[in-house]
Amino acid sequence: MARIRTDLCILGAGSGGLSLAAGAVQMGARVVLVEGHRMGGDCLNYGCVPSKALLAAAKQAQSMRQGGCGIPGVEPQIDYAAAMDHVQAAIATIAPHDSVERFEGLGVRVIQAWGRFLNPREVEAGGHVIRARRFVIATGSRPAIPPIPGLDTVPYLTNETLFDLRERPGHLLILGGGPIGMEMAQAHRRLGAEVTVIEADRALNREDPELAAIVLDRLRAEGVTVIEGARADRVTGEAGAITVETAQGPIRGTHLLVATGRMPALDRLNLAAAGIETTHAGVKVGPDLRSTNRRVYVTGDAAGGMQFTHVAGYHAGVVIRPILLGLPARAGTAHIPRVTYTDPELAQIGPTEAEARATHGPRLEIARFAFSGNDRAIATGRTEGLIKVMVVRGRPIGVSIAGEGAGDLIGLWALALANGLKMADIAKMVAPYPTLGEVSKRAAGAYFSPRLFENPWVKRAVRITQRLLP
Numbered sequence: 001m002a003r004i005r006t007d008l009c010i011l012g013a014g015s016g017g018l019s020l021a022a023g024a025v026q027m028g029a030r031v032v033l034v035e036g037h038r039m040g041g042d043c044l045n046y047g048c049v050p051s052k053a054l055l056a057a058a059k060q061a062q063s064m065r066q067g068g069c070g071i072p073g074v075e076p077q078i079d080y081a082a083a084m085d086h087v088q089a090a091i092a093t094i095a096p097h098d099s100v101e102r103f104e105g106l107g108v109r110v111i112q113a114w115g116r117f118l119n120p121r122e123v124e125a126g127g128h129v130i131r132a133r134r135f136v137i138a139t140g141s142r143p144a145i146p147p148i149p150g151l152d153t154v155p156y157l158t159n160e161t162l163f164d165l166r167e168r169p170g171h172l173l174i175l176g177g178g179p180i181g182m183e184m185a186q187a188h189r190r191l192g193a194e195v196t197v198i199e200a201d202r203a204l205n206r207e208d209p210e211l212a213a214i215v216l217d218r219l220r221a222e223g224v225t226v227i228e229g230a231r232a233d234r235v236t237g238e239a240g241a242i243t244v245e246t247a248q249g250p251i252r253g254t255h256l257l258v259a260t261g262r263m264p265a266l267d268r269l270n271l272a273a274a275g276i277e278t279t280h281a282g283v284k285v286g287p288d289l290r291s292t293n294r295r296v297y298v299t300g301d302a303a304g305g306m307q308f309t310h311v312a313g314y315h316a317g318v319v320i321r322p323i324l325l326g327l328p329a330r331a332g333t334a335h336i337p338r339v340t341y342t343d344p345e346l347a348q349i350g351p352t353e354a355e356a357r358a359t360h361g362p363r364l365e366i367a368r369f370a371f372s373g374n375d376r377a378i379a380t381g382r383t384e385g386l387i388k389v390m391v392v393r394g395r396p397i398g399v400s401i402a403g404e405g406a407g408d409l410i411g412l413w414a415l416a417l418a419n420g421l422k423m424a425d426i427a428k429m430v431a432p433y434p435t436l437g438e439v440s441k442r443a444a445g446a447y448f449s450p451r452l453f454e455n456p457w458v459k460r461a462v463r464i465t466q467r468l469l470p
C-alpha cells in the first residue's frame with residue numbers, strides 16, 4: 001500500500017468536494033480528492049443538470065403547443081431521444097469543469113476509487129493509505145427507496161436511471177410529489193407522456209400551500225394527474241405494465257419513478273473505525289460542520305440538512321476557514337434559498353408564512369404582491385404568480401415566490417437576508433421598468449403603503465405644508 005501524507009483529504013468529488021478542493025489547493029494546501037464514481041457527483045450526472053436540461057426541452061415543447069400573445073399553438077413533434085441527447089450534451093459541456101484533468105491541473109491529487117476510514121486519522125482508497133491533517137466527508141446522498149411490498153419485484157426508475165431512457169414512457173407513475181417528482185412530472189407531461197404522481201401527503205408539502213397551489217393548478221391544467229393523500233401499499237407488474245395499489249384504488253402505468261426522498265451516502269465509509277457518529281439524517285455535526293471526530297468535517301447532503309448544490313458549495317466555504325486557517329466558522333440556514341424548477345417556478349428563503357407565524361405570532365407582518373399587477377407579466381401573458389414577504393420589525397425574514405422566473409427573483413432577497421437589509425432598503429431600489437423584478441419592489445411598497453397612505457398624521461402634515469408653501 002502506497003502511503004500519502006497531506007493537509008486535506010476530501011471524500012467525494014461532487015458539488016461540495018469539488019468547490020472545497022479547488023478553493024483549498026489555490027490557497028496553498030496539499031489536497032487529495034477521492035472519488036469512487038463520476039466526477040461532478042449527483043448534481044452534474046443525475047441531478048440538477050440533467051433535470052434542468054430536460055425541463056428546458058419540455059418548456060420548448062410547451063411554448064409551441066400553447067402558443068400565446070396572438071400566436072396560435074402548434075402540436076410539436078417530440079423526439080424524446082433527441083431531448084435526452086440535449087440532456088447528455090449539457091452534462092458533457094459542463095463535465096470538463098469538474099474533470100480529473102482540471103483538478104490535477106490545479107494541483108489536486110485525484111484518486112479514482114471508493115474511500116473508507118481505517119482509523120481516526122487514515123483513509124484507504126485505491127491501494128493508497130492517506131494520512132491527512134483534516135478530512136472532509138462530501139459523499140452526498142442517494143435515492144431512499146421505501147419498503148413497499150412488491151417494489152423490489154418490478155423494474156423501477158430513480159434519478160440515477162431516468163436520464164438513460166431513450167424511449168418516452170407511455171404512462172409514467174411517479175411515487176413522491178417533492179421537487180424531483182413534480183419537476184419530472186411536468187417535464188414528461190410536456191414531452192407527451194401521461195403522468196400520474198402518487199403522493200402520500202400533500203404535493204410540494206414543504207412549501208407554502210397558497211404558492212404550491214399556483215404550481216399544482218398549472219401542472220393539473222397541463223394534464224398531470226396528482227393524487228394526494230395516497231400512500232403506495234403494494235406494487236405489482238412487470239416492465240411496461242406496473243400497478244401501484246393505494247387505499248384510493250389501483251393506479252396503472254407503464255413506468256415507475258421512485259422519488260420519495262434521499263438518504264446520505266455513508267455506507268462505504270466505515271465511519272465507526274474513525275469514531276464518527278451518525279443520525280438517521282446524516283453524519284452528526286455541530287454548527288461548525290465538524291463531526292464527532294475533530295479532524296473530520298462534513299459538507300453537503302452527507303451533513304443531513306438542506307440538500308442543494310448551493311448548500312454544498314456554501315458548506316465548502318464554511319469549512320475551509322477552520323481547515324486552512326484555524327479560524328472559527330458556523331454554517332447558517334436562515335439565508336439559504338431553494339427553488340423548484342417547475343413552470344411556474346417556486347422559490348423560498350427563510351420561513352414560510354405558517355412557520356414565521358408559529359415563531360413570531362402577532363409581530364409578523366406579510367407583504368404581498370400578485371404578478372397579475374406587474375406590467376411585464378401582463379405583456380408576456382404570464383400573470384400567474386405571487387410574492388409574499390414575511391416581515392418582522394421592518395426586516396424581511398422569509399420570502400415565498402411562485403411565478404415565472406421566481407428562482408432568479410429570490411436572488412435579491414437572498415442578498416437582503418444574508419446582509420440583514422430592511423424593507424426600506426428594498427423600497428429604495430429603483431427597478432427597471434418593465435421587469436418582473438418590480439414585484440419585489442412592489443411587495444416592499446405594499447409593506448409601506450398602509451403606513452404612508454392610511455396615516456392621518458401624514459395627511460395632516462401634507463395639508464399644513466400645502467397651506468404654508470408659496
Ligand SMILES: Cc1cc2nc3c(=O)[nH]c(=O)nc-3n(C[C@H](O)[C@H](O)[C@H](O)COP(=O)(O)OP(=O)(O)OC[C@H]3O[C@@H](n4cnc5c(N)ncnc54)[C@H](O)[C@@H]3O)c2cc1C
Nearest residue numbers: 012014015016036041042047115139140300301307308309
Ligand atoms: C434529480 C435531482 C435534481 C436536483 N436538482 C437540484 C437543483 O436544481 N438545485 C440544487 O441546488 N440541488 C438539486 N439537487 C440536489 C443536489 O444534486 C445535491 O444537493 C448535491 O449534488 C449535493 O452535493 P454533495 O457534494 O453533497 O454530493 P454529490 O454531488 O452527490 O457528490 C458526492 C460524491 O461522492 C462520491 N462518493 C460517495 N461515497 C464515496 C466514497 N466512499 N468514496 C469516494 N467517493 C464517494 C459519489 O460518487 C459522488 O460523486 C437535485 C438532486 C436530484 C437527485
Ligand SMILES: NC(=O)c1ccc[n+]([C@@H]2O[C@H](COP(=O)([O-])OP(=O)(O)OC[C@H]3O[C@@H](n4cnc5c(N)ncnc54)[C@H](O)[C@@H]3O)[C@@H](O)[C@H]2O)c1
Nearest residue numbers: 176177178179180181199200201232259260261307339340
Ligand atoms: N430544484 C431543486 O433544488 C431540487 C430538485 C430536485 C431535488 N432536490 C433535492 O433533492 C431532495 C430529494 O427530493 P425528493 O423529491 O426525492 O424528496 P422529498 O423528500 O422532497 O419528497 C418526497 C415526497 O415523497 C413522499 N413520499 C414518501 N414516501 C412515499 C410513499 N411511500 N408513497 C407516496 N409518497 C411518498 C413524501 O411525502 C414527500 O412529499 C429534495 O429535498 C431537494 O433537497 C432539489
